[in-house]
Amino acid sequence: MGPSALEVEELWAGYNGHVALEAVSFSIEQGCLAGLVGPNGSGKSTLLRTIIGLKRPWRGRITVFGQPPRKSLLGYMPQVEVPDWSLPITVLDVVLMGRYGKLGVLRRPGKADRIKAMEALARVGMADKAGRRIQELSGGEQRRTLLARALAQEAPLLLLDEPFAGLDAPTQHELLHLFQGLRREGCTLLVATHDLSCVATHFDHAVFLNRRVVAFGPLHEVLTEEVLRQTFQRHLLLVREGEIYAEHD
């Protein structure tokens, strides 16, 4: 096993006394494209929010590249419902926000930041829409804008919350292609999704979560009927198609 990009040990977290994460422990090697898989309400978003520091854990330990989590190490893409898409700002304005962490207080984004932001937009296929008002974006374009913002953070570990939800098949395919490219460049990605078939066919690692970690590791080791049953419980209908499992949520 290579050096780990992310290590989570005995992590407990929840809301108003209700447990959302129960003794969650797992690790992800550097340079992995890892899926964080589980049904709705399994704690995927809570886990990402806790790693990024948006939510304080009840207890447990998180290390990123052997250190406590730092904003320069983590790029984050929230679920698309979180930001306010009614603001009169442009796609480029949003992507430039990804540079704020590097700028510190009072400094404005400069030319170099604009170039980085435009590069990030080009990678998600949105360069021609940089000047577009965010109110006019489709759901898929909103997701790609947020992804470009996460890329503009230039962090070695990317945490992405449901980037595929609501995307059509060709766009989904383009994103997967982009993820694989990022991994080849040495980036580590942890992608929360309930789209099991997508993970099964395109990812190399997975963390199966249902409040607690059911299994984690290389996909060919952890993708078993037993793990799927424990993760999805009655939400899953298994159809064996060679080595690929189809999901019914």
Next chain:
Amino acid sequence: MPSMIDALIEPWRLEFMQRALLATTLASITAALVGCYVVLRGVAFLGDALPHATFGGVAVAFLLGGNVYLGAAVAAVLSALIMSLLSRRGLLKHDTAVGMVFIVAFALGMLLASLRPNYTYNLANFIFGSPLAVRWDDIWVMAGIGGALVALLLLFWKEILVTVYDPPMATALGVPAAWVELGLMVGVALAAVVGLKAVGIVLVMALLVLPPATAQLVAPNLPVMMAMAVALGALASVLGLYVAYYGDVSPSACIVLSAAGFFLLALVWRHLRGRRARSP
């Protein structure tokens, strides 16, 4: 047309009109800038509540013979803090906390005012505004608070932008989003303080909401929206004072109604543009 030009210049030959113009322009510019946040965030209720909350402070200052602006500022900032504390950790909804705190502060002001009936007339000036009675030292205070507020807004522009757009991301980027939110509430409170004498507690909300709402209808992006809101606020002040001067009616009401007139014009413009775009 010398008579037309004379009519345009005449009001400004009077010093009290010059002071009124300066005061209302300062108030409307400050309110318009802060108001962009109020309108975009959809917190107009806050823009109504915080000005009302200043009344408690104004009454205390009157009773103790202290500085009215200081009293108003302390009351507004304290109210903003208490609203924020009460709505933290889901104890109360933000809206509920705002509604409770402001009315308590306002009631406190009324109670104090009723202790000394001879104050009631003076205090009424703060409720409905009296731009014609503004003194030069009022203007310096207004310019000081307003200038500081505008400087802070421009200085922390990017922190404010990311907090309004996506608060969790702001936190993830190391921006103290909760403090920025609180700072913006305090900003609304201070904009109310600036407008206290010029347009009064009741009408200051109109300056917070009308020019930015008008600008939002026509501006293509945020910087233009802010610039337009400022221009519209200033224009409403000038126009309102003209109407008040020649019609001998309440200046603060005229300023607010001018701002409302601009809003209606923008609405019509948008409607016509939409029709033109739809027609082949």
